Amino acid sequence: MIISDYEKIVGKNIIYELKLISKKLKKKRIQCINSTKVGGGVAEILSRLIPLLNDLGIKATWDVITADLDYFNVTKAFHNALHGRKVEISQSMFDKFIATGKKILNDTKIYGDVVFVHDPQPIMLVDKKTKANKFIWRCHVDVSSPYMEVWEFLRKFIEKYDCSVFSSPKFARQLKIPQFLIAPSIDPFSEKNRELTKTEIDSVLKKYGIKKDKPIITQVSRFDYLKDPIGVIEAYKLVKKYIDCQLVLAGNRAADDPEMDMVMNDILERKGKDPDIHVLLIEPERNDFDINGLQRASDVIVQKSIREGFAITITEALWKSRPVVASAVGGIPLQITHRYSGLLCYTVAGAALSIREVLNNPEYARRLGRNGKEHVRRNFLSTRHLRDYMLLFLSLYCDEGVCYL
Amino acid sequence: MNWWTKRAKNPFQFHTSVHLRELTGRKARNVHELVENIKEVSGSVIYYHTHVFLQKHQYLSPEPPNDFAYWVSQVLGEYKLAEELTSIDICEFSTIRELRERIIRVIEKFLFENKEPLRYAPKGREFEFIKARSYVIPTGFKARNLKEFSMILDKITIHSIYFHVFEARLRLEKGINDFSFWVDTSLGTPELAELFSSFDPYSFTMEGLRRKLINIVSGWCAKNAKR
Numbered sequence: 284m285i286i287s288d289y290e291k292i293v294g295k296n297i298i299y300e301l302k303l304i305s306k307k308l309k310k311k312r313i314q315c316i317n318s319t320k321v322g323g324g325v326a327e328i329l330s331r332l333i334p335l336l337n338d339l340g341i342k343a344t345w346d347v348i349t350a351d352l353d354y355f356n357v358t359k360a361f362h363n364a365l366h367g368r369k370v371e372i373s374q375s376m377f378d379k380f381i382a383t384g385k386k387i388l389n390d391t392k393i394y395g396d397v398v399f400v401h402d403p404q405p406i407m408l409v410d411k412k413t414k415a416n417k418f419i420w421r422c423h424v425d426v427s428s429p430y431m432e433v434w435e436f437l438r439k440f441i442e443k444y445d446c447s448v449f450s451s452p453k454f455a456r457q458l459k460i461p462q463f464l465i466a467p468s469i470d471p472f473s474e475k476n477r478e479l480t481k482t483e484i485d486s487v488l489k490k491y492g493i494k495k496d497k498p499i500i501t502q503v504s505r506f507d508y509l510k511d512p513i514g515v516i517e518a519y520k521l522v523k524k525y526i527d528c529q530l531v532l533a534g535n536r537a538a539d540d541p542e543m544d545m546v547m548n549d550i551l552e553r554k555g556k557d558p559d560i561h562v563l564l565i566e567p568e569r570n571d572f573d574i575n576g577l578q579r580a581s582d583v584i585v586q587k588s589i590r591e592g593f594a595i596t597i598t599e600a601l602w603k604s605r606p607v608v609a610s611a612v613g614g615i616p617l618q619i620t621h622r623y624s625g626l627l628c629y630t631v632a633g634a635a636l637s638i639r640e641v642l643n644n645p646e647y648a649r650r651l652g653r654n655g656k657e658h659v660r661r662n663f664l665s666t667r668h669l670r671d672y673m674l675l676f677l678s679l680y681c682d683e684g685v686c687y688l
Numbered sequence: 689m690n691w692w693t694k695r696a697k698n699p700f701q702f703h704t705s706v707h708l709r710e711l712t713g714r715k716a717r718n719v720h721e722l723v724e725n726i727k728e729v730s731g732s733v734i735y736y737h738t739h740v741f742l743q744k745h746q747y748l749s750p751e752p753p754n755d756f757a758y759w760v761s762q763v764l765g766e767y768k769l770a771e772e773l774t775s776i777d778i779c780e781f782s783t784i785r786e787l788r789e790r791i792i793r794v795i796e797k798f799l800f801e802n803k804e805p806l807r808y809a810p811k812g813r814e815f816e817f818i819k820a821r822s823y824v825i826p827t828g829f830k831a832r833n834l835k836e837f838s839m840i841l842d843k844i845t846i847h848s849i850y851f852h853v854f855e856a857r858l859r860l861e862k863g864i865n866d867f868s869f870w871v872d873t874s875l876g877t878p879e880l881a882e883l884f885s886s887f888d889p890y891s892f893t894m895e896g897l898r899r900k901l902i903n904i905v906s907g908w909c910a911k912n913a914k915r
Contacts, residue, residue, distance in 0.1 A: 296845040300704055303825050427812070452816030455711035464709040464818060611812060621762075674708040674823055684732045685822045 284472045286338045292471050293666050301666060304673045305339035307688050313343040313676060314395025318358070318404035320347055321567065322535060323505070324467060324595045325401050325423050331470045331665055332672065339669070348391060348405045354383040358404045359542065361437070364430035365403070366509055366590040372433060380436075381407075397676050400444075409443040417679040420444040423467075425590045425613040427453045445679055450593040451614040461682075463675055466617060467593045468668035469602055469659070474571035476602055479579055487576025491563055493531065498642050501531040501581040503574055503596045504588070506546045506564075510534075511587045511610075514631050516553045516560065518587060521635035526642050529559035533577055535570050579603050583641045583648070587634050588612055598663045601625065601655035606648040608637040618663065624655040691909045692835040696874040699830040700837060700867075702844055705851035707740050707820045714817040718806040719766065722756065722815055723795040729817055731784040736820035738778065738787060739854055754778075756791060759815045764807045769798045778890055782863045824851065834875070838905045846894040853889050853897065865889075867901065880908045 290298050315333065317325050329345050336343035357376045364370050384407030393411045400408055401421045412418045420441055426434065426449070438458070441447055446461040455462055469476050488495060500519055504510035512532050519530040532550065547564070554560040565573050578584060584600035584607045591613030598618060600607050607625040609615045619625035626637040641648045661667075677686070712733060716722040726734070737755035754773060761770030772794050781787040809815065827848060831837035841849070852866035864885045872881035883904050889897055 294845075296843055300706070300825075300827075300845050300847065303704070303827065304706065304823070307825075449711065452711055452818055453812060453814075455713045455816065457713060462711040462713070464711050616813070670706060671708060674706060674821075677823060678708055678821060681823075684730075684820075685824065688823055688825045 284335075284470070286335055288472065289664075289666050293660065293664060297666055301339060301669055301673070304670060304677075304688075305336075305341055308341050308673055308676055311341070311396045311676060312394065313341060313397045313399060314393065315343065315345045315399045315401070316348065316391070316405045316408060317345075317401035318348055318350075318355070320345070324593070327473075327475075327595070328467055328668070329401075331473065332669060335665060335669055336672070339673075341673070344395070346391065348387045348408075350383050350387060350404070353379060355404075357383075361403055361433050362424060363509070364433040365424050365426050365437075367425075367428035367430065368509065368590070370430070372430065377436060397679060403437055406437060406440045409440055412443065418444045419446055419448060419675065419679070421448045421465075422454065423450060423593070425451070425454060426456060427451075427613075446675075448675065451617060453613070461678075463678070465668070465671040465675065466614060466663060467595050467598070468663050468665050469595060469598045470665045471602065475575050476599055477575070479575055483572075484576045484580050487573050488580055490573070491531075491561060491577075493529065493561055493580070495580065497559065498526065498528040498582040499531060499580060500528055500583050500585055500638055501533065501577055502585045502587065503533050503578060503599075504586070506532075506534050506543045506550065508542075508546055509588060509590045511589050512546065512550050513553055514589075514634070515585055515587045516550070517631045518585070518634040518638065519560070521632065522638050522642070523559075525639060528582075528642065529561065531561045531563065531577060531581070533561075533563040533565055533574060535565045535567055574599070575603075578605060581605055583608060583638055585634065585638065586610065586615065587628070587631075588615075591615060594618070597625075598659055601652075601663075602659045604649075604652035604656045606641045606651040607655060608634055608641065610634075618658070619655070620658070623651070624658045625651055689912070691877070691912055693833050694875065695833055696831070696870070698870075698874045699832045700870045700874070702827045702829040702831070702840060702848055703824055703851055704827050704845055704848040705822050705824045705855055706847055707736075707822050709736070709740075710819040710821055712817045712819055715814040716817075717808050717814050719760065719764065719769065719795060720799060720806055722760070723792055723799070725817055726756070726788060726792055726795070730819060731788070732819045732821070733817050734784050734788045734791075735858075736818050739850075740820045754791075756815075759809075763809045763813045763815070766798075766807060769795070772798070777888075779857075779863070779888055782857060784858060822855075834871075834905050834909060838902055841898060841902050841905075846898065849894070849898055849901070853901075877908075879912075880904070883908060 286298055315329055320326050333343050333345045357379050360370050364372055388407055388410055391408060396416055398416055398418045402423050409418050442459045444460055446463060448463045448465050450466055452464060502515045522528055550562055554562060578600050584605045586594050586597050586609040588610050593614035597607055597609055597615055608628055609619060611627040611629060619627055621627045628634040628637050714725050716725050757770045757773035760766045760773060776790055829840045831840050856866040868881040868884035871877045892900060
């Protein structure tokens with residue numbers, strides 16, 4: 284897609300405004316760096332935004348670091364620790380992080396005027412900062428209650444950056460550098476979010492053996508304890524006492540997520556012999572189309588996470604005008620105004636009650652869906668994200684409260 | 689006189705203003721902490737929670753015109769205080785400083801009179817103070833007369849309308865907006881200027897405000913066509 288394709292979604296005036304802003308960045312080279320180009324929300328966001336930045340005339344590139352599985356096991360443990368989960372963190376893990384970080388430093392070429400580093404895996408790259416470049420650290424996880432030893436370890440690197448970016452105000456920490464708030468976004472034309480025909484939706488259901496004879500409750504997420512798939516099953520069972528329905532748990536495996544097998548075993552054990560619980564491991568090649576179809580076919584979308592960064596799956600569901608029931612954690616309350624564009628919950632029982640409300644009141648469900656879609660159009664599409672990124676890059680060169688460009 | 693095409697002394701140059709949000713790390717769990725922080729934060733924080741908040745939410749239905757009122761109502765359930773905060777007539781104020789002082793007075797009055805224990809926000813629903821960093825950009829659109837002015841109003845972003853209606857009032861410190869100032873000084877139409885500045889822009893949705901402004905122009909031109 285090119286930027287003018289978005290005119291029919293957000294209006295010509297918004298696209299015109301983006302072009303005005305982009306003219307101020309024509310001379311800057313933006314280098315984005317993360318840990319994987321496959322799987323997970325970060326890769327999804329960068330794969331969209333880099334081409335659009337280029338289409339706006341900005342020289343933006345995307346590089347990934349390479350490291351061994353042991354290193355990614357350590358960073359996964361750090362990821363869980365940052366989310367506040369109890370994990371064993373040993374000195375040898377910190378040592379491994381530093382040793383591999385040095386190798387990554389050695390192997391990674393830094394050439395951008397602005398170097399945009401995502402999440403902890405490449406964080407040590409800031410040691411290549413010079414007077415000629417600017418470094419931004421982008422945090423995609425919920426760090427509102429981190430395991431402090433890990434946070435303090437990373438903070439030493441974070442505070443070397445020119446600024447940092449978080450997805451929610453709840454994630455603000457005490458840092459000596461500016462912290463900006465930029466919410467993630469979705470692309471309305473992507474395979475995951477474009478309009479689908481009824482035939483296409485039905486083909487997805489048929490592929491996974493799901494019949495449309497009962498209401499469908501769906502959660503789409505990585506298979507991860509922090510997404511509370513067991514809690515979702517429990518909520519489904521409470522709903523099932525009153526409404527004959529079915530549950531879909533759908534997700535895939537990200538390249539840097541080694542603990543998935545354990546989670547999957549627990550889910551299958553809790554599912555037992557219930558034929559109305561569908562646990563789907565979507566192949567990466569079919570991920571986007573299948574997820575799109577499953578979300579559009581669903582009567583209610585659930586996101587009962589214990590911790591979240593932003594929960595981009597919520598944005599996807601809202602864009603499809605699906606009624607959403609979600610935990611009030613992480614960035615989710617930024618997307619859902621309770622009872623206006625979705626329903627927020629705090630417990631399994633609360634989730635079950637909200638799901639029943641939506642299934643029993645289709646007109647209310649449709650209204651929630653419409654409001655949710657409009658909220659996403661204004662605040663969580665690629666165009667808004669592009670604007671925020673461009674302003675972020677400009678902020679490195681103008682730190683006044685009001686900048687006249 | 690054809691007011692549609694009467695040439696202005698100076699063209700109106702449309703600008704737009706877009707914002708980047710900066711986290712301050714400050715949070716409030718109850719009304720007392722809310723007001724203590726309001727006293728200390730910079731003006732750009734007050735500006736964000738009374739103006740930028742508006743842009744993000746006021747597209748479908750007019751919501752409370754400030755973030756403080758929204759939080760006090762939706763999270764703390766202090767509806768009377770929320771209503772008092774909502775009812776602050778932001779149009780009265782030509783500076784952020786004055787607006788801040790009014791908000792503080794309203795909340796302190798509530799704290800003085802309130803005999804009930806303070807309500808606390810649940811964990812994770814604290815009020816988070818955010819600062820706005822603003823970037824002002826010329827759009828390249830210029831109106832030499834009311835016809836062009838109306839056509840451009842129809843197609844610019846709400847950010848631009850916002851800049852010229854809401855931010856201008858604070859920038860000019862005169863209690864009037866850019867449109868009012870222009871038609872008065874460059875077109876010599878004080879009556880039209882009065883129409884632009886005499887309604888409450890905070891009580892409209894963003895698109896409703898756009899239509900209101902366009903209708904003011906067309907209505908006035910039609911009424912004065914034979915003048």
